[in-house]
Amino acid sequence: VSETVGISACLCGQSVRYDGKHCLMDNAPSTDQRFMICPEVMGGLSTPRAAAEIVGGDGWDVWQGHAKVITRDGSDVTQAFKQGALLALQSLQDAQIKTVWLKSKSPSCGSGQIYDGSFQGVLKQGDGVTTALLRQHGIAVVSV
Numbered sequence: 001v002s003e004t005v006g007i008s009a010c011l012c013g014q015s016v017r018y019d020g021k022h023c024l025m026d027n028a029p030s031t032d033q034r035f036m037i038c039p040e041v042m043g044g045l046s047t048p049r050a051a052a053e054i055v056g057g058d059g060w061d062v063w064q065g066h067a068k069v070i071t072r073d074g075s076d077v078t079q080a081f082k083q084g085a086l087l088a089l090q091s092l093q094d095a096q097i098k099t100v101w102l103k104s105k106s107p108s109c110g111s112g113q114i115y116d117g118s119f120q121g122v123l124k125q126g127d128g129v130t131t132a133l134l135r136q137h138g139i140a141v142v143s144v
């Protein structure tokens with residue numbers, strides 16, 4: 001019996017990424033073994049949407065109130081990112097999912113490395129807002 005894994009919806013051909021495109025992966029779990037989430041859409045953000053990066057820290061700092069999620073055009077979308085992360089956590093817990101594969105470098109789903117808030121394509125160490133929350137609650141995050 002294979003365990004169902006959570007997965008960033010944009011990795012499975014769902015066009016939910018900020019720019020309206022998606023990013024396919026070769027070895028995605030089969031339909032009945034995956035549980036798709038998109039925290040940014042779950043948080044009420046539209047698609048396409050302005051690119052966003054975490055300013056002042058990473059996802060862990062966002063939860064501690066020390067960093068914010070800001071779009072390229074200067075809007076503060078921190079609350080939508082936090083709301084989406086909380087809904088993603090709740091849905092994963094409801095489905096008893098223990099492992100998620102999340103899209104690398106995203107301000108929501110990134111793991112280990114995210115963009116640095118300068119919108120210059122520069123990476124910094126850190127987790128996205130959703131990744132930090134899921135890890136805090138014992139869900140294993142695999143970066144894809």
Ligand code: SF4
Nearest residue numbers: 008010017038103109
């Ligand atoms: Fe949604 Fe995460 Fe993919 Fe961004 S990286 S589009 S938040 S699933």
